[in-house]
Amino acid sequence: MKKFFTHEYIDTQIVFIEKCKELLKEKYKKIPKFYLHSYGCQGNVSEGEKIEGILNQIGFMKTENVESADIVILNTCAIREKAQEKVFSNIGNILNLKMKNKEKIIGICGCMVQQEHVKNRIETNFKEINLVFGPHVIHKLPEMLYNVLLKIKKQYIDINEKENIEENIPILRGSKIKALVPISYGCNNFCSYCIVPYVKGRERSRDFNVILDEVKNLVESGYKEIMLLGQNVNSYGIDLDLKDGFANLLYEINKIKGDFWVRFMTSHPKDFSKKLVDVISTCDKVCKHFHLPIQSGCDRILKEMNRKYDKKRYLEIIEYTKEKIKDATFTTDIIVGFPGETYEEFKETLDIVKRVEYISIFNFIFSKRVGTKAEKMQDLVPKEEKTRWINELIDMQNEISLKLNKKYVGKEEIVLFEGLKNTGEDFMVGRTDKNILVCCEKKEDRIGKFCRVKIKKANRTMLEGELVD
Numbered sequence: 400m401k402k403f404f405t406h407e408y409i410d411t412q413i414v415f416i417e418k419c420k421e422l423l424k425e426k427y428k429k430i431p432k433f434y435l436h437s438y439g440c441q442g443n444v445s446e447g448e449k450i451e452g453i454l455n456q457i458g459f460m461k462t463e464n465v466e467s468a469d470i471v472i473l474n475t476c477a478i479r480e481k482a483q484e485k486v487f488s489n490i491g492n493i494l495n496l497k498m499k500n501k502e503k504i505i506g507i508c509g510c511m512v513q514q515e516h517v518k519n520r521i522e523t524n525f526k527e528i529n530l531v532f533g534p535h536v537i538h539k540l541p542e543m544l545y546n547v548l549l550k551i552k553k554q555y556i557d558i559n560e561k562e563n564i565e566e567n568i569p570i571l572r573g574s575k576i577k578a579l580v581p582i583s584y585g586c587n588n589f590c591s592y593c594i595v596p597y598v599k600g601r602e603r604s605r606d607f608n609v610i611l612d613e614v615k616n617l618v619e620s621g622y623k624e625i626m627l628l629g630q631n632v633n634s635y636g637i638d639l640d641l642k643d644g645f646a647n648l649l650y651e652i653n654k655i656k657g658d659f660w661v662r663f664m665t666s667h668p669k670d671f672s673k674k675l676v677d678v679i680s681t682c683d684k685v686c687k688h689f690h691l692p693i694q695s696g697c698d699r700i701l702k703e704m705n706r707k708y709d710k711k712r713y714l715e716i717i718e719y720t721k722e723k724i725k726d727a728t729f730t731t732d733i734i735v736g737f738p739g740e741t742y743e744e745f746k747e748t749l750d751i752v753k754r755v756e757y758i759s760i761f762n763f764i765f766s767k768r769v770g771t772k773a774e775k776m777q778d779l780v781p782k783e784e785k786t787r788w789i790n791e792l793i794d795m796q797n798e799i800s801l802k803l804n805k806k807y808v809g810k811e812e813i814v815l816f817e818g819l820k821n822t823g824e825d826f827m828v829g830r831t832d833k834n835i836l837v838c839c840e841k842k843e844d845r846i847g848k849f850c851r852v853k854i855k856k857a858n859r860t861m862l863e864g865e866l867v868d
């Protein structure tokens with residue numbers, strides 16, 4: 400098993416942080432501002448929070464206004480073609496802003512730029528971009544920025560560096576209620592459709608006690624929900640030679656004193672053990688919601704996808720979890736139209752969706768990614784056909800979600816309120832530990848608190864209720 404090294408961010412960057420601070424004083428009359436947008440998964444959002452932490456430490460202030468920002472960073476996602484094209488169109492918009500203000504610094508980072516062909520496209524077509532860096536070198540941002548501020552290189556590119564773990568990078572968290580805590584980076588699974596192992600590198604777990612300390616500090620400073628993140632949380636600790644690493648981590652986190660919930664994402668069904676379910680069933684702070692991506696309900700397709708489980712094994716773990724934890728809820732990811740998939744095979748996915756009864760699903764039409772095994776597989780089903788299949792899936796799921804949500808009407812639930820509902824200032828929204836959205840009439844002092852709510856109404860996406868006290 401390959402071993403990875405953990406470094407302390409500050410050791411290598413302290414000189415550049417100080418140098419950048421001096422340059423900032425010379426260059427800007429007012430406090431300079433940064434704008435950052437993270438695309439894609441929660442892991443990427445968490446990395447965005449580190450980039451923001453570093454920029455903040457150097458002396459930039461956060462702004463939501465891209466036009467007035469002195470530095471603009473797009474933290475990109477490569478998971479599907481659509482996500483990538485969206486980024487390219489946004490790059491165009493931002494470069495237009497740079498035409499008005501030549502001093503604006505533009506940075507592109509994240510998974511997308513780890514791909515050679517994307518890096519080349521940026522180098523040749525977008526010469527005005529100042530900074531291009533991959534997820535393995537976030538900790539070197541002070542050094543990279545120093546070079547850009549001094550205009551040492553016209554375009555500073557730093558990607559593909561060896562994978563490692565950098566601890567103690569400052570974090571500017573996007574929420575004061577929910578905290579994202581990565582427990583591992585990268586992925587070893589090489590599902591045949593997926594770009595992640597190529598752009599994020601091999602799976603490497605953070606030190607057990609470092610994670611525990613981070614969670615303790617977050618709880619002490621008032622965070623109410625801790626979201627543990629990894630491409631496959633169930634294999635946490637294997638590279639550290641830990642046995643049952645993830646189950647033990649949850650067990651220890653559960654012992655931390657305080658009023659908080661723990662969630663985790665994502666579980667790979669192949670590593671989801673009965674032992675883990677047993678442990679979770681005894682942990683009152685661990686939310687009883689399981690995101691278990693199935694991808695397909697057909698054994699032949701699962702094999703082609705290199706998922707390393709079959710339908711039988713998947714249903715077994717679901718059944719075991721339902722038995723052990725009576726009111727557990729499930730969500731999943733599904734890929735529709737994998738190369739070679741027939742309608743008959745797709746119907747097996749519909750069948751499993753019906754059997755499991757997920758509270759909601761994330762569904763995607765297969766997207767060809769450069770360098771993956773599935774890129775070379777023959778894909779004959781037309782896009783319109785796949786769209787019909789996915790709509791059939793969505794219709795079926797909508798009915799299931801509505802049926803499951805209606806079961807909560809008349810019951811009392813504990814809800815952690817997160818903020819105001821987008822579509823109206825009069826309502827606030829939160830989630831139950833089963834990850835069901837609940838809205839209630841606004842009472843500002845309840846935001847960030849666990850509240851008892853009597854559920855009055857349900858639709859397929861949300862419950863509506865009244866505060867009990």
Ligand code: 5AD
Nearest residue numbers: 592593692732733734763764765766
């Ligand atoms: N095409 C479509 N969906 C994909 N996913 C990952 N790679 C692809 C792809 N090439 C989906 C999987 C995964 C989720 C995060 O994104 O369902 O679980």
Ligand code: SF4
Nearest residue numbers: 586588589590593595
């Ligand atoms: Fe991609 Fe599979 Fe790894 Fe998930 S487990 S990130 S789908 S390769």
